[in-house]
Amino acid sequence: MPKVFVTYKIPEVGLKLLCERYEVEVNLEDRFLSSEEITRRANDADALVTLLADKIDRHVIETLQRVKIIANYAVGFDNIDIEAAKEKGIVVTNTPGVLTDATADLAIALLLAVTRRIVEADEFVREGKFTSWKPELFLGPSLQGKQLGIVGLGRIGTAVAIRAKAFGMRVVYYKKRRLSEEEENRLGVSYMDLDELLSSSDFISLHVPFTSETHHLIDEKRINMMKPTAVLINTARGAVVDEKALIEALIDRRIWGAGLDVYEFEPRVPEKLKALDNVVLLPHIGSATVETREKMAIMVAENVIAVLEGKEPPNRVV
Numbered sequence: 300m301p302k303v304f305v306t307y308k309i310p311e312v313g314l315k316l317l318c319e320r321y322e323v324e325v326n327l328e329d330r331f332l333s334s335e336e337i338t339r340r341a342n343d344a345d346a347l348v349t350l351l352a353d354k355i356d357r358h359v360i361e362t363l364q365r366v367k368i369i370a371n372y373a374v375g376f377d378n379i380d381i382e383a384a385k386e387k388g389i390v391v392t393n394t395p396g397v398l399t400d401a402t403a404d405l406a407i408a409l410l411l412a413v414t415r416r417i418v419e420a421d422e423f424v425r426e427g428k429f430t431s432w433k434p435e436l437f438l439g440p441s442l443q444g445k446q447l448g449i450v451g452l453g454r455i456g457t458a459v460a461i462r463a464k465a466f467g468m469r470v471v472y473y474k475k476r477r478l479s480e481e482e483e484n485r486l487g488v489s490y491m492d493l494d495e496l497l498s499s500s501d502f503i504s505l506h507v508p509f510t511s512e513t514h515h516l517i518d519e520k521r522i523n524m525m526k527p528t529a530v531l532i533n534t535a536r537g538a539v540v541d542e543k544a545l546i547e548a549l550i551d552r553r554i555w556g557a558g559l560d561v562y563e564f565e566p567r568v569p570e571k572l573k574a575l576d577n578v579v580l581l582p583h584i585g586s587a588t589v590e591t592r593e594k595m596a597i598m599v600a601e602n603v604i605a606v607l608e609g610k611e612p613p614n615r616v617v
């Protein structure tokens with residue numbers, strides 16, 4: 300019977316599909332395994348289910364003996380050396396689409412949390428400081444009529460654009476390949492090059508994947524192009540932004556604020572960032588709805604089953 304090794308417990312619905320067909324070993328400890336532990340425990344496995352926190356580099360891939368598929372429990376797959384997998388003929392799959400709405404919702408939630416100062420205001424109430432309604436208590440910029448710049452208008456970026464329109468925002472976008480005029484009109488979005496988008500937008504939301512091209516796409520020079528009233532939202536990947544430069548800009552109040560779900564050296568969150576009141580910090584929960592995480596688990600299982608049955612997996616990356 301084929302064996303599947305799962306590096307960290309995923310929702311039961313997905314595990315059940317696998318357990319009905321295969322011998323399944325799941326790491327049930329509440330910790331991520333080292334590369335050595337993964338290669339050792341997946342040594343006799345035919346399929347490997349991984350999380351973003353698992354670094355599946357060339358060394359790990361070359362050490363795997365029988366694995367035919369690495370099914371990543373995420374849409375991003377920057378934790379896996381795709382080239383090495385391709386060379387070894389190992390299929391890599393991800394979980395696109397099912398987390399689009401959840402992640403777009405979270406980007407908007409962060410934008411509202413930063414602009415309306417939700418976290419600060421909540422602390423204020425809990426600390427017993429709420430004595431009366433006041434005309435200038437916790438003021439922030441409104442969304443209505445403002446320009447949202449979306450960097451990366453794929454699945455999630457598009458879902459954010461649709462939400463932003465409902466809030467009365469003007470949406471501009473930047474991505475590698477410009478949409479057709481028809482698509483732009485349908486979505487009600489306008490294209491801008493990145494620097495123009497950054498310098499003219501009131502709010503900026505990042506939705507590009509992390510690749511060698513997007514590493515520090517938002518660097519110090521580009522942060523300095525932003526308006527002093529700008530808010531930066533990052534639910535993509537931490538290292539798309541030069542985190543050090545962002546922290547300095549937030550300290551100097553060169554931009555108004557930031558909402559972050561992801562960090563450059565995750566899970567490490569710099570103390571300097573934690574000390575700031577103009578930033579809202581979340582622990583990478585973009586796709587964290589019950590429904591989404593269950594759908595992701597089912598997708599992972601379906602990809603594994605397809606490959607182990609000699610079929611084309613629904614969500615092949617390579």
Ligand code: NAP
Nearest residue numbers: 375451452453454455474475476507508512534535585586
């Ligand atoms: P997607 O549909 O593939 O969209 C990616 C977009 O980025 C596309 O519009 C693409 O443009 C653009 N892009 C890629 N490389 C670029 C570059 N070098 N310069 C400019 N634009 C570039 O992906 P998605 O499903 O929306 O997901 C986006 C990312 O969100 C994932 O890769 C993942 O890292 C992150 N994510 C985070 C969470 C979370 O929990 N916080 C959850 C889900 C996803 P073209 O079409 O022109 O190539």
